[in-house]
Amino acid sequence: MSKKLLEVNDLKINFKTYAGIVQAVRGVSFELYEGETLAIVGESGSGKSVTSNSIMKLIPQPPGIYAGGEILFDGRDLVPLSEKEMAKVRGNDIAMIFQDPMTALNPTMRVGRQITEVILKHNKNVSNAEAKERAIKLLDLVGIPMPEKRFRQFPHEFSGGMRQRVVIAIALAADPKLLIADEPTTALDVTIQAQILELMKDIQKKSNTSIIFITHDLGVVANVADRVAVMYAGQIVEYGTVNDIFYNPRHPYTWGLLGSMPDLKNNVKEELRTIPGSPPDLIHPPKGDAFAARNEYAMAIDYEQEPPMFKISDTHYAKTWLLHPDAPEVPIPDQVQQRIDGYLKEAEENGK
Amino acid sequence: MLKYILKRLGYILIALYLIVTATFFLMQLAPGSPFASERDFPPQIEAQLNAKYGLDNPWYIQYKDYLIDTVTFDFGESMKYKGRSTNDMITESFPISLTLGIEAMLLSVGFGILLGVIAALYHNKFPDYLASTIAVLGISVPSFILAGLMQYFIAFKLDLLPVSGWKGFQYSILPAFAIAITHMGFIAKLTRSSMLEQSSSDYVKMARAKGLGKWTTVFKHTLRNALLPVVTYLGPLTAGVVTGSFIIEQIFAIPGLGKHFVTSITNRDYTVIMGTTVFYSIILLFAVLIVDILYSVIDPRIKLKGAKK
8 A cells, every 4th residue: 555645634624704603624534645536525515625725724714713633744734834834835745726727827927937936936946947948848748739839828818728737737836746626627618627637647647646636526536536535514424435435325415416416328318316405504513414404314313413434344434324233224225226237337348 | 009009199189189179168168368367457458468369369260379389389478477488387397296296106106005915915904904094094184184284293393304395305205295195095995905806816826825925926916916906096196196286286385387277277377278288188198098008018818909919
């Protein structure tokens, strides 16, 4: 097994608002090994972006508060670090790819300088000419044609997909060990999405970078991730390898997510399933299991006591009372099972 | 670029023509004459004076004469101050107003942007409240009150700077401050709100994610994008400030251009009115042109119409 790069233990992030304290992240723990891709999925407001931003300490404080937990990067806890120490980590050890490439680049600065800026900041003995050379190489690496010419252009002269490539080039500029991609393909159209995902996989293979991939698109997850963490209401509710999550999901929320993914191949006439209700108010998180109110399999205990993480296998954990030995057997809903069978069939065909 | 500038120069000429025409007819409509404030003349003398300045001609002849004067930039002799040409009056007093104006501009832009940036960086903290308070005070306290207070405390009580007059650099400090303070407040407010708007955008977060420090991010990324509204304000500000302020020049006894704008009108000094109006218009129109060119320098997304790369 390769080296452990990142370990997040019981991380809690709160936000102070006029209405009260919002508990955006409520005790998240996960780990990430070198060269591995972890996908964090969940609906809007589940705390996935806050988790990823908090690893880089990009949460503005105030209103953000680190209410507890630790973020061990290479064995060092990032939470108590000062802004100055964090500045050395950002961009250098951990880099970030943003969701919307249309706004992530400074509109009034040449693309080249936005890349060399990172190189020069983190390598004190690199000259301007060397930095430029490296930036052009990076532009070439991320698949931008005519990098010398592009180096001197402004962001508005690039298309959306090309801008996202520039953003990736910036993220790669200082050879980070960890890349956090916050919905990097959400703002792009589908063909460009596939290209960007390909590019990221390619880069990971070359440089053995670890990636945290935030998304709400399960199709993307199946494509890129090694492991998946499903988040709901500021907590990880199910955690496992891609195969665990897609072929053997155990949490009713994961079933709901899988079921609400439009399936174009297996059953054309099927109606799109949705998860009823809406996420809970995180100013006053509900007692017991946060998902209980939307869970058709909820039991009395779900409203009383928060479930612990049940271990299903060495790699697979889920936070639901349904896994308790005393709980009744609840079979996976038919439609979700159909989906899973479909995936298995597809995987078999691809394997041949 | 050249094509764009030439086109804009054409527009400036049209604008000037309209301004000159409007001014002329407004002067014609206003009652009174340049000689009304003198002791009672015998009618013959008044007729002679009118003949001398061409005021007895029908309006279209006068209009033609004014247009010719304007085109040749020779506005003729002042009707009030005998023997002094309008051109001389402007060339004598404009350098004084210009010096004072440039000092005031530097002060208001420099301190305004600085205050605005500090306020935005420490949003809703003590430095923000302090900077915003200074800005609001600057905007709301009239310049003549501030001028009087500064003259009394700084010049008279503490004896640090001269009270009034125009004999060197130290004479310009107090009046420059008095002119600058309102504009400074306004620029600070503009910068603050524009900085706050930019600070929440993705590229600023990205700059932080690159590991850039707080101030590096501001100076390299946020400020340039935040300055567009400030630049817009600079055009009219420049024209207004470099042509002098009637009130401040009166209070500090500065022989600047500002007073001519006001006194020429109360005196019905037609040639001087026309001269100062045309002069002010030219400065304003060119300041606006320069601002428009500055836009495209600051923000590459703004392409000047008709400009080629």
